[in-house]
Amino acid sequence: xxxxxxxxxxxxxxxxxxxxxxxxxxxxxxxxxxxxxxxxxxxxxxxxxxxxxxxxxxxxxxxxxxxxxxxxxxxxxxxxxxxxxxxxxxxxxxxxxxxxxxxxxxxxxxxxxxxxxxxxxxxxxxxxxxxxxxxxxxxxxxxxxxxxxxxxxxxxxxxxxxxxxxxxxxxxxxxxxxxxxxxxxxxxxxxxxxxxxxxxxxxxxxxxxxxxxxxxxxxxxxxxxxxxxxxxxxxxxxxxxxxxxxxxxxxxx
Amino acid sequence: xxxxxxxxxxxxxxxxxxxxxxxxxxxxxxxxxxxxxxxxxxxxxxxxxxxxxxxxxxxxxxxxxxxxxxxxxxxxxxxxxxxxxxxxxxxxxxxxxxxxxxxxxxxxxxxxxxxxxxxxxxxxxxxxxxxxxxxxxxxxxxxxxxxxxxxxxxxxxxxxxxxxxxxxxxxxxxxxxxxxxxxxxxxxxxxxxxxxxxxxxxxxxxxxxxxxxxxxxxxxxxxxxxxxxxxxxxxxxxxxxxxxxxxxxxxxxxxxxxxxxxxxxxxxxxxxxxxxxxxxxxxxxxxxxxxxxxxxxxxxxxxxxxxxxxxxxxxxxxxxxxxxxxxxxxxxxxxx
Ligand SMILES: Nc1ncnc2c1ncn2[C@@H]1O[C@H](COP(=O)(O)OP(=O)(O)O)[C@@H](O)[C@H]1O
Ligand SMILES: [Mg+2]
Numbered sequence: 001x002x003x004x005x006x007x008x009x010x011x012x013x014x015x016x017x018x019x020x021x022x023x024x025x026x027x028x029x030x031x032x033x034x035x036x037x038x039x040x041x042x043x044x045x046x047x048x049x050x051x052x053x054x055x056x057x058x059x060x061x062x063x064x065x066x067x068x069x070x071x072x073x074x075x076x077x078x079x080x081x082x083x084x085x086x087x088x089x090x091x092x093x094x095x096x097x098x099x100x101x102x103x104x105x106x107x108x109x110x111x112x113x114x115x116x117x118x119x120x121x122x123x124x125x126x127x128x129x130x131x132x133x134x135x136x137x138x139x140x141x142x143x144x145x146x147x148x149x150x151x152x153x154x155x156x157x158x159x160x161x162x163x164x165x166x167x168x169x170x171x172x173x174x175x176x177x178x179x180x181x182x183x184x185x186x187x188x189x190x191x192x193x194x195x196x197x198x199x200x201x202x203x204x205x206x207x208x209x210x211x212x213x214x215x216x217x218x219x220x221x222x223x224x225x226x227x228x229x230x231x232x233x234x235x236x237x238x239x240x241x242x243x244x245x246x247x248x249x250x251x252x253x
Numbered sequence: 254x255x256x257x258x259x260x261x262x263x264x265x266x267x268x269x270x271x272x273x274x275x276x277x278x279x280x281x282x283x284x285x286x287x288x289x290x291x292x293x294x295x296x297x298x299x300x301x302x303x304x305x306x307x308x309x310x311x312x313x314x315x316x317x318x319x320x321x322x323x324x325x326x327x328x329x330x331x332x333x334x335x336x337x338x339x340x341x342x343x344x345x346x347x348x349x350x351x352x353x354x355x356x357x358x359x360x361x362x363x364x365x366x367x368x369x370x371x372x373x374x375x376x377x378x379x380x381x382x383x384x385x386x387x388x389x390x391x392x393x394x395x396x397x398x399x400x401x402x403x404x405x406x407x408x409x410x411x412x413x414x415x416x417x418x419x420x421x422x423x424x425x426x427x428x429x430x431x432x433x434x435x436x437x438x439x440x441x442x443x444x445x446x447x448x449x450x451x452x453x454x455x456x457x458x459x460x461x462x463x464x465x466x467x468x469x470x471x472x473x474x475x476x477x478x479x480x481x482x483x484x485x486x487x488x489x490x491x492x493x494x495x496x497x498x499x500x501x502x503x504x505x506x507x508x509x510x511x512x513x514x515x516x517x518x519x520x521x522x523x524x525x526x527x528x529x530x531x532x533x534x535x536x537x538x539x540x541x542x543x544x545x546x547x548x549x550x551x552x553x554x555x556x557x558x559x560x561x562x563x564x565x566x567x568x569x570x571x572x573x574x575x576x577x578x579x580x581x582x583x584x585x586x587x588x589x
Pocket of ligand 1: 017022040041042043044045046047048049
């Protein structure tokens, strides 16, 4: 496998919190245009990995490369501007902005006017068509003027996805995008992720094993901060250690 | 969010051309201007000018607390230092009032950048503590340095003539001058809040990590907001000096920083009119309670506690929430 095929490469990544290693020596490779699932019991270090890769946390040691560029010292906003956009495990929308405004904030950065405090926000109205398209894509059209805080939980997570998609990211990191959703929402969101992954790379933490089986091209299993196994779903699902890790721990699905 | 509601009821924007667009859309702006114009014939103009100066100060402070979520506990540094600078250049250099205000305000923009760079790296209570520490340094400077005249302050500052043409010596003329400055400051903040920049600020307030993940360097937005806020606080202080013809230590104390927090919370944080109403209440309260002397602070504290308990959103916040509830019951009578 040549280096160019990997969008993300971590090398010996370590993160300690006051002596406790949440992530130990993880070397993760994410192939371009793969949907790559990161799974493992609670506390395995999945979210910490996301925080490290997107630079919300500084690693204790190790390096991170994105498209071959060393981003170990980059700032999180910079990484986002380079095309690697994350979502959060807890629902992260702007609660007291409307659904339309939420998506518009995501879109407006590319206009290059975000420091223009002297302009009327009506210059942003030009984005409304694009906002409409994005919201139509995720079935949120009828909620445009609703405050994000008032959306049902599942719809909030979908709004988040729409905001991420608005940036047209090269890589999306989704941390438990379906946690807390009902079956119908899970089905719709899985479909949406599949569509959004066209021509993109997705790194996803997900506990719903059916979704993982269905969507992912490649799986990395983490346990206590270390890589326990890697491979395609069929191989992983038969791996003894993985089965034990899941039985030994508790399951979150 | 009440500000978005308000942007609809208050009219399209704060631009100068807005007033000719239509009576209906702009009736609140026009009503406000009429109130400002006739008020000095009903109430003592110097008292009104004082309210407007503090209202501008509170609006400046609220830009930071209400729209970015940053609680500065050192805004008196900008208010008070601008007062000294404006007083000094009026008295010693003999410049016209608008030039004095410009010099003092621009100086606070510079001080705002410097203090902002130090403070915005901290979060929450630490941010408040750093701003407090910095403003105490300014207080110390004001106490020690020569140009402020220490305990005496700068006294007998002339009001001069606007553009060298219109004398501001009479109460009425200084009132209209202050009202003009206030309106400009108000429109400016209104525009900032309803600008592309304002949208990013609100998103930082709502969820900073998410704003970062959308590619915004949130520290840079906070720094610009801090600087704008400091500049406007300076504008308020520089203007106040012309009204009272005195720049004193009172304006740079930590109590003054606390006063502006009080005004904003009382009136309604994160609403455009809240700080104005809050300033009106606090200044009036001071005047009423002045007669009873030393218990003023106690009474003020009690009123504050009561308000926080009863109107958690501040006066304007509660009123607009009530209006919103009423409107939505009208629209969906059953849901009400
Ligand atoms: N900021 C932090 N400070 C201290 N410990 C942390 C911090 N973040 C995560 N941890 C710990 O690191 C471990 C991994 O957490 P996390 O990455 O959230 O796991 P996962 O997402 O796989 O459930 C947990 O034991 C958690 O308590
Ligand atoms: Mg997690």
